[in-house]
Amino acid sequence: MAEIEPILKDRYEVIVIGAGIGGLSAGAVLARQGADVLVIEQSNQPGGCCSSLRVGDFTFDIAASVLNGFGRVGFHVMRTLFDFLGQQVEIIRRDSAYTLHFGESHLEFHTDRHAFTAELGALFPQQAGSVLSYMKDLDHLYHTVLDMSGPPRPAGDETRLEKLGLLSRHPSSFLRNSRLRKTSAGQLLARRVDDPSVTAFFAADAAYSAGYDIDELPAAHAALFFIDRHVGGTYHAIGSAQQIADKLEKGLNESGGRILYRRAVDELLVQGGRVLGVRLSGGRTIAADMVVSAISVRELMNRMIPTGELKPQTAEWARALEPARGALGIYMGVPEAAVPEGFNPNTVLVTDPEKDPSDFISVVIPSLFDPNLSPEGYHSLTVHATCAPGSWPRHDEAEYQSAGYTARRKSEVASVLARLSVLLPELEESALVKQVVTPSTFGKILGREGGAFAGPRVPGGSPAGSVTDVKGLLLAGDSTFFGRGVAEAAASGIHCALVALGQLGFRRPRFHNVKESFVLETVPMRPEISRGSVVDSISAVLESHRCLRCPDAPCMASCPCEVDVPNFIRRIAVADFAGAARLVREANVLGEVCGLVCPVAALCEGSCRRGSMDTALKIGQLEAFTCGYARGSEGLPRFHKQPSKGRVAVVGSGPAGLACARDLRLMGYGVELFDEGVEPGGLPYRAMTELRLNKQILMREVEGALAPGTGFRGNLSFGDDINLESLWRMGFSAIFIAPGLQDIERLGVEGADLPGVIDALSFLDAARKRVKREMTSSVAVVGDGNVAYDSAVLASHLGAGHVYLISHSDIDEEGPDRDRIATMRERGIEILTKRALLAISGEGRVEAIEVTHDADVSDGSGKKKEEPRIVAVGTVIFAGKRVLSQDLKEYLAGQMKLDAGGTVIVDPLTMATSREGVFAGGEIAGASSTVVA
DSSP, rough: OOOOOOOOEEEEEEEEEEHHHHHHHHHHHHHTTOEEEEESSSSSSTTTSOEEEETEEEEESSSSSBBOOOOSSSSSSSHHHHHHHHHHHHEEESEEEEEETTTEEEEEESSSSHHHHHHHHHHGGHHHHHHHHHHHHHHHHHHHHHHSSOOOOOOOSOOHHHHHHHHHHHHHHHHHHHTTTTTTTHHHHHHHHEEEEHHHHHHHHHHHHHSTTTTTTTTHHHHHHHHHHHTTEEEEEETTTHHHHHHHHHHHTTOEEEEEEOEEEEEEEETTTTEEEETTTSEEEEEEEEEOOOOOOHHHHISOOTSSSOOOOHHHHHHHHHHOEEEEEEEEEGGGSSSSSSOOOOEEESOOOTTTTOEEEEOGGGGGGGGOOOOOOOOEEEEEEOOTOOOOOOTTTTTSSSSHHHHHHHHHHHHHHHHHHOOOOOOOOOOOEEEOOOOOHHHHHHHHHGGHHHHOOOGGOOOOSSBBBSTTTTEEEEEEOSSHHHHHHHHHHHHHHHHHHHHHHHOOOOOOOSSSOOOEOOOOOOOOOSSSSSSSSHHHHHHHHOOOOOOOOOHHTTOTTTTOOHHHHHHHHTTTTTHHHHHHHOOTTTHHHHHHHSSSTTGGGGGGGGGTTTOOHHHHHHHHHHHHHTTTTGSSSSOOOOOOOOOOEEEEOOEEEEEEHHHHHTTTTTEEEEEESSSSSSHHHHHTTTTTTHHHHHHHHHHHHTTTTEEEEOOOTTTTBOOHHHHHHHOOSSSEEEOOOOOOOOSSSBTTTSSSEEEEEHHHHHHHOOOOOOOEEEEEEEEOHHHHHHHHHHHHTTTTTTEEESSSSSTTSSTTTTHHHHHHTTTTOOEEEEEOOEEEEOOOOEEEEEEEOOSOOOOOOOOOOEEEEEEOSSSEEEEEOOEEEEEHHHHHHHHHHHHHTTTOOTTTOOOBBBSTTEEOOOGGTTTTTOOOO
């Protein structure tokens, strides 16, 4: 099946490239202030390094785990951001940032500064005074940074008025900030300390905390990392760091923003020194007034900006950038006994600090205090080991996944675990699950060159600012002056958004302290396990937590509409029901209906890997509940306000017609729907009984699909009241026909014209219209599939004492229709399989039918003969093959090419018929009879 192209506008006010924390923060603030924002992310989920993965019931933070910026004081940028967006986030405060094993020594980084400095002085007694002086230097610089609303920024990032304002409010801080603008943390340390072991210690701390060498890390950034963990504190997000990204995405969604996953930007469209938009992989272009890049500045400037659009000095600076260190990740589920008592959940091991203090192994075990992350009796343990830049092949190179690559991965993992055995000796042997991610794979899933966990190494320690040479192009994320770290990346996104708002002419927000913060410091509890059906928001959230978030998403691949199942379920997990419903409906116009009537066991749920562990995720119930919960405009995709691209006629208002009409409106076309029924809805409206689908649900979904600008004309028969020629005369630019198969092939048996023989579609339609029908005591329904099953159940419901279902094929009691077959069994419907109808008999009306016997009897010659069976019934409901009406078939045959079965022949990619300007879809173009197809 061809990949379904997402419905996007031709132009957005702001396009953000990358859904890491910097990009999400910028996008969320911009959207909150009213900007029309599209975020493009090449991965399958938001967060970048601040995201998580699952292996079975174990959850692991991909990279970031220890968080800062959530304190009530100090550098509280995360608390400010979430309060501004109104998004509740639950966190755990930690008394210890981490423990550093440094050669033969170790030191715990307590949040209590006095305890930390005392132990630090004891570790280096000969340099205790010098170390204390250095810490005081950082403390003064830290408060300078807070006064200046962040580290020193390039001159182009602030207006002259802003600089004067800072100078008038904080004159001493402004001057100190200016003096230290180009001073590195290493240079500041060298003024106080001359002991190589002390320098190596702080270099190891810088490498782990900030991702940079101490001589490359600006002193102002070092002050944020080193001091704020004592002032603001360190935290973990309950349920993994993914919660941070998910709540930022929720804030973006609630303000009308949009995130596009699994799409890469290949090139920026730049002309005359101004950015015009982006070109996606595959060639699609999208215009924008402004572009925010939250990806590696090295990747952006050296690959994505056309040659000649950067100033020579900027281009030279970009070419001199080098990727930062990568990391090898090992994610393990281990028994509790494998973790020694008293082990710090955040531990770093530097084996040989004198040789290379930035060569470290980190161990994170957040399940020691958060039971959400692992099954009872086990822990989720993450190991990261640094790797030299460029030491692993790129994921798009031939060597990736080769035999040599696989052997090296195995060897590297063994080496890392051997080094770690001094702290965790039973790790390798006790692992229940283990997943390894090399820098090559990190580069693939995170879009990071070489799997780097920080922005590129900057020559001279002069990071980029938000403003670039290209007008309308801004930067956010860890490639900018803020550097690595979740809080620092968020701060870069906020700053970038403020610059963008000023350039776009929007009102810039003021960030105020609120009385009741949305940041909740709480104690995590072991989560409940979903036990029953999805009936409310609580059970929906519980069920969503069972999702394994498979990167290849087999559930999505099994859905004919390619609904982004993992992401809509991930949004449910943070109670973003409107965002989840919108994501479903972007792909499926009848999301709630399909959640209720889809054969999910044969589609998404049948492919769910959770089913091999216990039971498949209740995807259909989650989809139906979510779309029913967010039934208003907040749960619908955003439409163009006024159609501007011409008019299209859509014939047929069933699922195919509604989907086409809705998508055309999203793209800015005017649409007119034509249908032979008096109400829109097609076959589901006509043939689905209240026993199977509540009429109000269907009409609510249809109303949501008929956006402003979509007209409807009913009671018009295509080929008779209207035709292609009349539609062309009305001025339509194109025509899409999807009238469905509205007739049932006539019975070719004796007695088919007797009173009491009913067409199943007419029978079901009459029930929809509440036409009262008296049923005979015995009824036979002849046929297979949904229409036959619905007819049998309805006949029983209307009072038939004995109902037979006569099926030509065998029926799989455990197949995709097992629930509906079970319903028929419960109602006492007798199912006769592998039968053929031979005749209908009766005097004046139906009295009996003659069918083949189930068991073929041999006549002794090796041949088999059919032994008929007489079944006494007063009504026969025929639910055989659905076909085009003869009149419509004859009309279409004179207009376009049909196959031998009467199906319209279409191009499988474009759905174009042989008639220019005419397209076809739904059952007349070969789609299966399910609503979702």
